[in-house]
Amino acid sequence: MLAEGDVIAGRYRIEHLIGQGGMSHVYLAGDLKLPGKLWAIKEMTARMPRELQLEEEAALLIAMNHHRLPRIVDFWSSDSEGRSYLVMDYIEGVHLDQHVRRLGRSFKLEMLIGIGVQICEGLHYLHSRKPPIIHRDLKPSNLLIDGKGEIRFVDFGIARKFRPDGLEDTIKLGTIGFAAPEQYGGRQSDGRADLYSLGAVLLYLGTHCKYTEFTTEAMNLLAKNGFSRLAPTIEKLLHSFPEERFQTAQEAGAALAKLLERPQAGGVRVRNKVRAEEAGEVVPGRSIVIAVMGAGPGVGATHTAVSLAHSLARYSRRVAVLELDPRATAFERIFHRLGAEGRHSRQLPNRRARMEGVDYIRTSSRVEMLDLFAEDYTYLICDLGSSRRKDLLEEFVRADLAILVGSAVAWRVDELELFSTDAPGQIKRSPVYCLPLATGTDVSRLQKSLDTKQVFTLPAESNPFVPGQAMEMALLQACSEVLPQGIRPVKRGFWLSSKK
Numbered sequence: 001m002l003a004e005g006d007v008i009a010g011r012y013r014i015e016h017l018i019g020q021g022g023m024s025h026v027y028l029a030g031d032l033k034l035p036g037k038l039w040a041i042k043e044m045t046a047r048m049p050r051e052l053q054l055e056e057e058a059a060l061l062i063a064m065n066h067h068r069l070p071r072i073v074d075f076w077s078s079d080s081e082g083r084s085y086l087v088m089d090y091i092e093g094v095h096l097d098q099h100v101r102r103l104g105r106s107f108k109l110e111m112l113i114g115i116g117v118q119i120c121e122g123l124h125y126l127h128s129r130k131p132p133i134i135h136r137d138l139k140p141s142n143l144l145i146d147g148k149g150e151i152r153f154v155d156f157g158i159a160r161k162f163r164p165d166g167l168e169d170t171i172k173l174g175t176i177g178f179a180a181p182e183q184y185g186g187r188q189s190d191g192r193a194d195l196y197s198l199g200a201v202l203l204y205l206g207t208h209c210k211y212t213e214f215t216t217e218a219m220n221l222l223a224k225n226g227f228s229r230l231a232p233t234i235e236k237l238l239h240s241f242p243e244e245r246f247q248t249a250q251e252a253g254a255a256l257a258k259l260l261e262r263p264q265a266g267g268v269r270v271r272n273k274v275r276a277e278e279a280g281e282v283v284p285g286r287s288i289v290i291a292v293m294g295a296g297p298g299v300g301a302t303h304t305a306v307s308l309a310h311s312l313a314r315y316s317r318r319v320a321v322l323e324l325d326p327r328a329t330a331f332e333r334i335f336h337r338l339g340a341e342g343r344h345s346r347q348l349p350n351r352r353a354r355m356e357g358v359d360y361i362r363t364s365s366r367v368e369m370l371d372l373f374a375e376d377y378t379y380l381i382c383d384l385g386s387s388r389r390k391d392l393l394e395e396f397v398r399a400d401l402a403i404l405v406g407s408a409v410a411w412r413v414d415e416l417e418l419f420s421t422d423a424p425g426q427i428k429r430s431p432v433y434c435l436p437l438a439t440g441t442d443v444s445r446l447q448k449s450l451d452t453k454q455v456f457t458l459p460a461e462s463n464p465f466v467p468g469q470a471m472e473m474a475l476l477q478a479c480s481e482v483l484p485q486g487i488r489p490v491k492r493g494f495w496l497s498s499k500k
Contacts, residue, residue: 068122093144120253138197177212199237291399294386295406295415305383408442
């Protein structure tokens with residue numbers, strides 16, 4: 001074993017041991033070339049079967065790129081004692097079983113479902129590789145949850161590529177209680193083995209780390225802990241025969257996400273809600289989602305989203321503006337500014353801040369966004385930036401109102417016209433076009449070329465956190481079709497309603 005202070009590869013200084021198994025040790029290490037940078041270093045002993053050499057794990061991970069998987073930065077093997085070393089991102093978090101024990105009764109259904117959905121995201125990526133990657137050792141101690149609530153996979157020691165011509169696994173490994181029956185002989189394990197392990201993980205967490213088999217006792221404890229809605233899904237995941245389980249991680253994730261749908265207040269049935277939303281209607285009793293996207297870079301999508309949020313906050317107590325593009329940095333700069341001023345803001349957990357009646361939230365997953373519906377916001381304003389990422393375009397499509405911010409200058413108007421070819425599926429309503437500083441002539445010209453009346457100019461506004469009356473009127477006019485009657489603009493001013 002390595003000791004504190006040891007330096008390996010002339011670069012990595014060992015801080016302390018952070019984990020170990022029967023065949024490996026994981027250390028926290030500082031980087032002598034990048035002071036302050038920490039890495040996790042996995043040391044594998046020489047006494048390993050050929051199929052489990054660290055080279056295999058390194059080769060698998062280096063070829064992958066997903067936010068739920070560790071990033072490999074260095075690898076070497078065969079030191080004087082035959083050991084191998086893998087250097088990867090250090091993820092500051094806790095194992096899932098430790099996380100649940102710490103929360104105790106505060107661990108709720110929505111949290112457990114969210115964990116399951118995130119695990120499915122990682123499994124879907126692995127199983128979609130060509131050939132598919134099978135994890136084979138999914139368990140709470142191989143999954144971390146960080147301070148942002150994100151799930152990260154941290155050990156791929158016995159993962160392998162699926163071989164369509166293989167009759168059974170070369171080696172039979174996995175953790176008893178979490179490994180699928182087919183991993184112990186007679187059949188080759190495929191992606192459905194990982195789904196069995198997912199079911200065992202969910203059952204284990206839902207019974208507060210007591211059961212991994214779906215027995216009567218486990219089912220009763222699951223119900224007692226408030227997770228009875230998950231029981232049918234877990235039971236299907238834990239079926240002994242792979243063909244009786246969910247067949248893909250994507251299918252399992254969709255089934256879990258569906259459990260997050262909440263019945264509407266006032267006796268509105270879920271199926272009526274679905275029909276209404278499919279027809280493009282805003283259903284009373286839930287958050288109104290307004291997506292704001294830029295037709296190109298630098299057109300003012302974030303400025304528009306922030307101005308809209310603060311305009312609506314004058315009529316509702318519950319407004320949030322969300323930054324959904326994980327590569328965006330606007331909210332980070334806003335948070336820094338708020339922290340520096342420290343007068344008009346209140347810092348909240350989970351990448352949040354509150355200013356002038358609006359919650360600013362950085363979120364990087366659909367699950368996090370779904371959780372916000374449980375917080376009873378009246379309006380959720382989604383800042384999607386100007387990226388053409390598929391997941392962001394999908395949020396634009398499914399929003400109650402989609403606002404496309406663009407430029408009216410002659411050499412950029414084609415960005416607005418080309419956008420419709422990028423947007424997938426059917427948008428609930430035709431998008432509303434907002435053009436900062438456009439003239440009346442510009443608006444008329446674009447209404448004609450875009451074949452829509454939903455084109456609006458936005459006036460100059462130097463302070464989006466406290467928008468002036470002209471900006472407020474323009475934005476509420478653009479959003480009028482999804483606003484309640486009480487704050488819809490009329491010819492002279494607005495009908496003002498009290499905050500609700």
